[in-house]
Amino acid sequence: MxxxxxxxxxxxxxxxxxxxxxxxxxxxxxDYLGLAGDERVLAGARRALDAHGTGLGLNPSIVLTRVHRELADELAGYLGCESVLLFNSCAAANCATLQTLADTPGSTIISDEYNHASIVDGCRLARGRTKVYRHDDLGSLEEQSAGLTSADRTIVVTDGVFSMEGSVARLDELQPLAARLGADLVVDDSHGIGVIGATGRGSVEHHGTATATLRTGTFAKALGAGLGGFLAGPAAVVDEVRSRGRFFIFTSPMPPASAGAAVAAIRLIRDDxxxxxxxxxxxxxxxxxxxxxxxxxxxxxxxxxxxxxxxxxxxxxxxxxxxxxxxxxxxxxxxxxxxxxxxxxxxxxxxxxxxxxxxxxxxxxxxxxxxxxxxx
The missing domain is CATH 3.90.1150.10 (Aspartate Aminotransferase, domain 1)
Known part of the structure; x- marks a missing residue:
């Protein structure tokens, strides 16, 4: 057909x-770096497939394969963060993160109006309220934060690179503003990892800012692994999502072959x-x-x-x-x-x-x- x-x-x-x-x-x-067909990336996928088959048939909250743990360690080192949690997609990572962090009626998510659909879905699934600020307008973000108290958990969420614009979020201004508001900052860097910043480490590197509180992203774009997503950041917050994130617990992990491909891709772009x-x-x-x-x-x-x-x-x-x-x-x-x-x-x-x-x-x-x- x-x-x-x-x-x-x-x-x-x-x-x-x-x-x-x-x-x-x-x-x-x-496939920004042309890695989807690179023989070294494919070799990493084949090694993982030979070692682990298509997977264990278990939820990732129960057991992980060696190659999944290897990938989490490689990515943590590459991004310079404490902890990494792997998902079968970045959409799942966004939904799990936002639903977990904003799980009470008193919590608030403040989201850029141009954010990816998976962020919008995560906001809708969260029990907390969502406020939307005008695209790339930090004054609008401050207006949306009016009336929030320190007792409320607040999450500011943005794309690192906006997929339809190609523009990079102003994290050098957004990060200190989130800190002043006492908010967690979540950055979806799916279109940034591998291609933005001096060495390709994403929108955080591009602006020369300190590591964002939390980053989500995918292995299926610049890294060419075909499937998979991640949450990276402080261990305490990542563990919170690992323990309660429904889109992590009640689903399947990324396939071992994709994990093996991603390991090879990270090593390749790190060294070359x-x-x-x-x-x-x-x-x-x-x-x-x-x-x-x-x-x-x-x-x-x-x-x-x-x-x-x-x-x-x-x-x-x-x-x-x-x-x-x-x-x-x-x-x-x-x-x-x-x-x-x-x-x-x-x-x-x-x-x-x-x-x-x-x-x-x-x-x-x-x-x-x-x-x-x-x-x-």
Whole structure:
């Protein structure tokens, strides 16, 4: 069965992929460092699969395999935190963390309005109340915190890198504000780990701030492990979630193969910065080329490059032109993004070659000729 809006992929991703029998340049993947098909990462997955099979068939709160404990230790060392708890996804980590920390009617979560859907779901599942502040507006956050007392447990939660904007949360200002409010700070760094910051350790490193109170994230994006998430931070708080987090206790762990892949990926990016350097060179090349096409780009430091179309129909037309030229991208419109901000979200990878990037720029240039008012 084929579906033009839901294609079938064949083979490994390496900057391009076979979709429904046609080789396409992939500009919509989270595989930022090109590790999903790296032989060293795959070897780590195979070793874990040979050692542990597909898993123990037990909840992670009961027993963990050796490779899961190895992964938790590797990630704690990489991030410089006390403790790590592994999940089968970052969505599960966000839901477990927020539901556990805001588990009384007197607790309050203060959340950025652009936060990921899994953070929104975690807020809805928590017994405490949720207040939403305007995106990246710390004055609005302070307004939402008015009336809270030191007796209330308060959690401030934000994406580290906002997935539709590519922008980085201002943790250098947000962290001291949360501390002044007596609030726990939770940062979902799914789009930051591996690619943002001087050595790729995420949005906390990017701003040169002290370690955020709590970080969640995924192994399925820059680390290329296919599946898995984590909560990292002070041991006391991580243990609290381990003991009471429903999305940790009452579910299955990430597969051993994914854990083995993640161990290999962390060691690789810790010891070798060449993929991060290649990624940043690719982003710079793409942005330089796109400046000549006249499309509006949102400015940010990472591999997410939003091309702003503003109009929903225009976004769909441009995406169709790109696919006709062998470029796979996704158009996003309301309700995924606010009205009037339709866009194509381009995601650059270290696996992209100069040919991939130049072909994508040429395809955008052709789309620009078909959309004479695209500069508006």
């Amino acid at each position: 084929t579906d033009a809006y839901w294609p079938t992929a064949e083979g490994r991703l390496s900057g391009g992929v076979d979709l429904d029998g046609r080789e396409m340049i992939m500009l919509s993947s989270n 910065q060449s993929r991060l350097e290649r990624l940043r060179a690719n982003v710079a090349r793409f942005r330089r080329g796109m400046q000549e096409t006249g499309w509006e780009l949102l400015d940010n430091p990472g591999p997410i490059v939003p091309v702003m179309l503003r109009d929903d129909e225009r976004a769909r037309r441009v995406a169709a032109v790109l696919r006709d030229r062998g470029i796979f991208t996704a158009a996003f419109s309301y309700p995924v993004v606010p009205r009037g901000t339709a866009r194509i979200r381009v995601q650059i990878s270290a696996a992209h070659t100069d040919h991939h990037l130049d072909a994508a720029i040429d395809a955008f240039a052709e789309a620009a000729r078909l959309e004479p008012d695209h500069r508006s």
